Amino acid sequence: MKTAIIVGAGIGGLATAAKLSSKGYKVTIYEKDSKIGGKVNYIDAGNFKFDLTASILMTPHIYQEVFDYAGKDYKNYLKFIELNPIYRAFYSDGTSFDLFSNTSNLTKKLEEISKEDSMGYYKFLSNVYEKYIIAEKFFLNNSFTSSLDFFNFISLQKMLKINTLSSSYNHISKYITSEKLRNLIAFQSLYVGISPFDGPNIYNLIPTISQLYGLWYLEGGMYSYVNALERLIYELGGKIIKNTAVSEIIIEKGTAIGVKSVSGIDRADIIICDADFPYAVKNLIKAERAKGKYTDKKISEMKYTCSTFIMHLGLKKTYPKLLVHNIYIGNDFKENIQSAFIGKLPKHPSLYIYCPSRIDNTMAENGTESINIMVRVPNTLNNNIIWNDSTINLMRERIFNDLSNMEILSDIQENIIYENITTPQDFLERFNSYGGTAFGLSPTLLQTNYFRPHIKSPTVNNLYFVGNSVHPGTGVSIVLLSSKLAVEEILNQ
Numbered sequence: 001m002k003t004a005i006i007v008g009a010g011i012g013g014l015a016t017a018a019k020l021s022s023k024g025y026k027v028t029i030y031e032k033d034s035k036i037g038g039k040v041n042y043i044d045a046g047n048f049k050f051d052l053t054a055s056i057l058m059t060p061h062i063y064q065e066v067f068d069y070a071g072k073d074y075k076n077y078l079k080f081i082e083l084n085p086i087y088r089a090f091y092s093d094g095t096s097f098d099l100f101s102n103t104s105n106l107t108k109k110l111e112e113i114s115k116e117d118s119m120g121y122y123k124f125l126s127n128v129y130e131k132y133i134i135a136e137k138f139f140l141n142n143s144f145t146s147s148l149d150f151f152n153f154i155s156l157q158k159m160l161k162i163n164t165l166s167s168s169y170n171h172i173s174k175y176i177t178s179e180k181l182r183n184l185i186a187f188q189s190l191y192v193g194i195s196p197f198d199g200p201n202i203y204n205l206i207p208t209i210s211q212l213y214g215l216w217y218l219e220g221g222m223y224s225y226v227n228a229l230e231r232l233i234y235e236l237g238g239k240i241i242k243n244t245a246v247s248e249i250i251i252e253k254g255t256a257i258g259v260k261s262v263s264g265i266d267r268a269d270i271i272i273c274d275a276d277f278p279y280a281v282k283n284l285i286k287a288e289r290a291k292g293k294y295t296d297k298k299i300s301e302m303k304y305t306c307s308t309f310i311m312h313l314g315l316k317k318t319y320p321k322l323l324v325h326n327i328y329i330g331n332d333f334k335e336n337i338q339s340a341f342i343g344k345l346p347k348h349p350s351l352y353i354y355c356p357s358r359i360d361n362t363m364a365e366n367g368t369e370s371i372n373i374m375v376r377v378p379n380t381l382n383n384n385i386i387w388n389d390s391t392i393n394l395m396r397e398r399i400f401n402d403l404s405n406m407e408i409l410s411d412i413q414e415n416i417i418y419e420n421i422t423t424p425q426d427f428l429e430r431f432n433s434y435g436g437t438a439f440g441l442s443p444t445l446l447q448t449n450y451f452r453p454h455i456k457s458p459t460v461n462n463l464y465f466v467g468n469s470v471h472p473g474t475g476v477s478i479v480l481l482s483s484k485l486a487v488e489e490i491l492n493q
């Protein structure tokens with residue numbers, strides 16, 4: 001029986017474990033934390049349950065594919081609920097806007113802005129949809145192991161077609177005149193941790209996919225996906241060892257042969273690393289030659305995504321005007337969004353507010369609400385900000401100040417009965433997320449596709465990487481694609 005060791009029980013590690021176990025591999029996962037799931041984690045505060053970070057679920061078929069692959073019916077593990085409207089946007093002038101997923105309601109709402117912007121929005125979707133179809137066929141499902149996979153006429157031609165040079169925001173502005181609608185779309189392209197004002201406009205595919213394919217909610221919250229993967233892994237005979245950090249990936253004569261931890265040395269035929277790539281190459285791979293081009297210097301020079309400040313709040317009353325996904329667009333939108341990328345805390349933060357208890361009473365008791373408020377902030381590579389009590393209090397104050405513009409949440413502070421704060425320092429310390437980033441290596445043009453760290457190590461035999469800092473990129477469904485590609489590579493070998 002072939003054996004595999006996986007370093008890290010994040011989404012990438014868990015999905016890879018399930019798939020390899022279903023193909024007869026004896027799989028062992030080592031996880032440093034006491035809970036599995038990595039950044040897709042949870043807080044159980046008695047009457048209140050919270051997803052720690054991820055909450056926006058696009059492309060459910062990618063989540064389901066792991067179960068299909070293992071010959072199981074995902075419906076026995078998970079319940080997906082389609083959301084409509086997908087978002088409710090609140091603006092600092094007290095107005096709001098619902099983004100519906102069905103076209104009749106959507107069109108009516110858009111026409112309330114203007115017929116021109118309604119047409120513009122559909123043209124924008126059509127333009128980005130074409131890019132998505134190309135990206136899906138040529139880039140997201142190709143592991144680019146060899147340079148010829150990328151540097152060929154067809155790939156380069158397609159690459160040029162999808163990567164026009166304007167930023168996400170400029171691209172949106174070509175089609176839409178309403179500043180409020182522009183900001184709502186641009187806010188969503190932030191979900192890969194890159195600024196919509198500087199980042200390549202290909203990331204407009206996030207608002208486009210959400211609009212065209214819908215947004216979904218998993219009963220029990222996003223963490224129910226981790227629970228489902230765990231159950232699947234155990235059913236298939238896999239093993240998960242928690243509270244055990246790997247300190248070294250052992251490489252002998254150019255081949256990965258095992259891992260070292262406090263429990264000693266464990267050997268396997270293949271090693272898959274889901275721990276964040278830049279952290280792992282810097283800390284777990286000791287020999288300079290095995291690091292290949294990813295020397296410590298190169299790792300420190302690469303570009304990284306921003307991070308996130310999160311308040312998890314248990315509230316003693318309900319807020320029926322919230323949906324599951326809400327976006328608050330604050331004043332001076334551009335200046336405040338850009339703060340996260342220039343080492344500053346936003347003065348008037350724009351917020352993403354997640355309220356799963358609106359439709360799921362497993363997340364909060366009847367008559368109460370569990371909500372997450374998230375703000376993009378700089379990662380810890382920027383030494384300007386130390387996440388101590390005074391920084392946390394400053395962010396809290398700024399958030400509550402701005403929330404006073406949102407009439408429906410103006411009494412929120414007096415109704416808090418549970419509060420937890422998560423900062424970039426937590427991502428750094430708890431999950432070894434390099435630089436405390438939320439989304440890993442930045443998906444800039446020079447750090448995507450062939451230029452992003454590869455799934456199959458080019459320098460070490462039998463070593464593979466999955467997760468948000470390797471190809472194809474960041475976010476749960478894209479990390480699931482990294483697992484899919486890794487398993488294909490391993491089985492092809």
Ligand SMILES: Cc1cc2nc3c(=O)[nH]c(=O)nc-3n(C[C@H](O)[C@H](O)[C@H](O)COP(=O)(O)OP(=O)(O)OC[C@H]3O[C@@H](n4cnc5c(N)ncnc54)[C@H](O)[C@@H]3O)c2cc1C
Binds near residue numbers: 275276431433438474
């Ligand atoms: C605030 C925030 C909001 C987000 N929102 C969304 C969203 O709405 N939708 C979405 O799709 N995505 C979202 N994401 C992104 C998504 O959560 C990540 O892209 C994804 O979870 C990353 O999975 P991963 O497998 O790459 O790694 P991780 O989650 O980083 O897992 C790596 C695992 O490796 C473990 N590990 C590290 N070092 C060692 C070691 N030495 N030994 C053993 N174990 C080790 C870590 O503890 C961790 O469990 C969000 C992320 C954040 C932070």
